[in-house]
Amino acid sequence: MQGLSFQVQQPAPSQIAPANQSVHILVVNCEAEFAEAPLVTISFSVGGVARRLTLRLPVTVARFVTPVQINSQDFFSRWKQIGNESGRETFKDFKSGPSVNPEFVKQVLTAFQLSILDGIDPNPSNFVSAGIFTSGNGTKAGVLIRVQLNPAADLTRVSVRSTSASVTASLANYLALRLSSA
Numbered sequence: 001m002q003g004l005s006f007q008v009q010q011p012a013p014s015q016i017a018p019a020n021q022s023v024h025i026l027v028v029n030c031e032a033e034f035a036e037a038p039l040v041t042i043s044f045s046v047g048g049v050a051r052r053l054t055l056r057l058p059v060t061v062a063r064f065v066t067p068v069q070i071n072s073q074d075f076f077s078r079w080k081q082i083g084n085e086s087g088r089e090t091f092k093d094f095k096s097g098p099s100v101n102p103e104f105v106k107q108v109l110t111a112f113q114l115s116i117l118d119g120i121d122p123n124p125s126n127f128v129s130a131g132i133f134t135s136g137n138g139t140k141a142g143v144l145i146r147v148q149l150n151p152a153a154d155l156t157r158v159s160v161r162s163t164s165a166s167v168t169a170s171l172a173n174y175l176a177l178r179l180s181s182a
Contacts, residue, residue, distance in 0.1 A: 003030065034170070037059050062112040065133050068142075113131055114143070
């Protein structure tokens with residue numbers, strides 16, 4: 001997959017006994033920006049019948065983001081500096097449901113390797129986050145995120161701005177997917 005490199009730590013055994021498991025470690029390195037989580041195809045046979053199973057690995061650009069703490073003035077200065085041109089800003093609006101509450105949003109943002117920047121947005125139902133995406137080749141992209149909850153209408157808006165259009169799109173899609181699947 002473009003942007004990622006993979007290394008299998010040990011070869012798979014030729015046989016696995018019934019009711020047993022085999023653990024395989026796959027090291028994933030981020031070489032450049034990437035848009036989608038990679039697919040892995042597992043080939044095996046059961047009773048002499050060949051089978052293939054394709055799975056999406058839980059590896060997104062968020063795995064390569066470092067949280068950043070910045071103050072209100074820096075946040076808004078960078079928000080304006082990034083702007084909304086060339087795909088560097090994306091909005092996702094969706095129905096929230098009752099389980100999308102402030103605590104859940106904090107958990108999701110933290111799981112996405114983003115800082116929670118308290119005191120930046122005056123509305124306590126909104127969250128502001130920041131981070132830096134870094135690839136193995138040294139490419140860096142600043143990331144600024146705002147999550148707005150509207151409990152009265154059961155709506156959520158995720159706004160992402162980044163210096164990289166592909167990082168912006170990927171983070172916006174995965175955040176909206178995670179927050180809407182609560």
